[in-house]
């Protein structure tokens with residue numbers, strides 16, 4: 001093992017325990033520049049943040065985000081590149097060069113052409129290039145097919161809101177393909193990934209785009225098909241993750257969790273949003289949804305969603321950090337519940353409050369002022385401060 005693994009570093013697991021967990025076929029080790037990220041049952045929940053360039057003029061802005069994300073104490077474990085324009089030096093290369101943890105990409109974002117669709121040779125070349133450069137995993141959309149599209153069109157108000165899946169569907173139409181470009185080239189892609197010890201994430205095209213369509217036929221049929229791609233990746237010795245919802249109410253989560261548990265794969269929900277009415281505050285809704293699925297033992301990676309998720313704005317640096325903090329809090333709440341010896345930070349906070357007789361301290365996930373002393377009480381309850389009444 002070359003790089004740091006958080007669970008070993010923080011004394012949650014020994015190296016032998018980590019190795020035993022990684023020998024199971026429901027865990028994945030994503031290689032990073034300085035940190036390898038262990039995902040799956042038995043490991044801490046991890047956090048992923050997406051950035052990306054949609055206009056070449058945004059490059060510097062996204063580079064600033066990357067560097068800030070890399071330097072904060074609560075840095076994400078994974079960053080994904082959602083760039084859709086070709087740049088002189090691709091953003092994903094800079095991510096691999098600079099980001100300490102794992103890097104994920106979507107090779108079709110950069111090979112899709114609105115007139116020509118996706119060229120298969122270019123797609124495989126892009127996957128090879130990413131693998132050789134050191135990308136940790138790619139997300140693909142092999143379930144974007146005509147059958148699921150016709151079910152979704154028939155039964156939903158919007159058939160799909162998945163960007164990656166939609167361009168694969170468009171490519172089916174432009175190139176009059178019988179088979180999805182990823183389905184056709186799946187074994188060739190797995191071969192490239194295996195030779196570079198790289199993982200694949202099975203993306204979702206028909207995840208529900210509102211809570212009323214969760215668990216509908218398109219959703220459930222796609223989940224079955226995703227499970228099939230997971231099975232083939234495992235059979236071919238390739239580390240595999242799976243993406244999922246989307247939007248789903250809390251009361252539907254238990255049934256959904258049962259289905260995902262049977263697939264037995266490290267699962268990365270996109271959210272999920274347990275309400276559609278949180279526009280402008282979707283980072284909060286997503287943290288609530290992710291913590292439910294995480295505590296049920298299903299979600300293993302939490303995506304940091306920003307308040308801009310449904311506002312149409314490009315997330316600012318502040319909203320990227322706010323989204324990351326929200327996902328970190330959600331992951332932490334689940335981690336201290338599932339791993340009691342991970343709660344040392346919470347114990348420190350509780351003891352500092354008690355020792356200094358004040359609620360007001362500057363410690364925790366986003367600050368680290370251990371040893372600092374504080375004045376007793378504060379202005380909120382003034383002379384009725386229960387900590388000062390010497391009870």
Ligand code: SF4
Pocket residue numbers: 357358359360376377378379380381382384385386387388
């Ligand atoms: S005054 Fe109230 S809020 Fe402030 S430290 Fe005392 S109990 Fe806590």
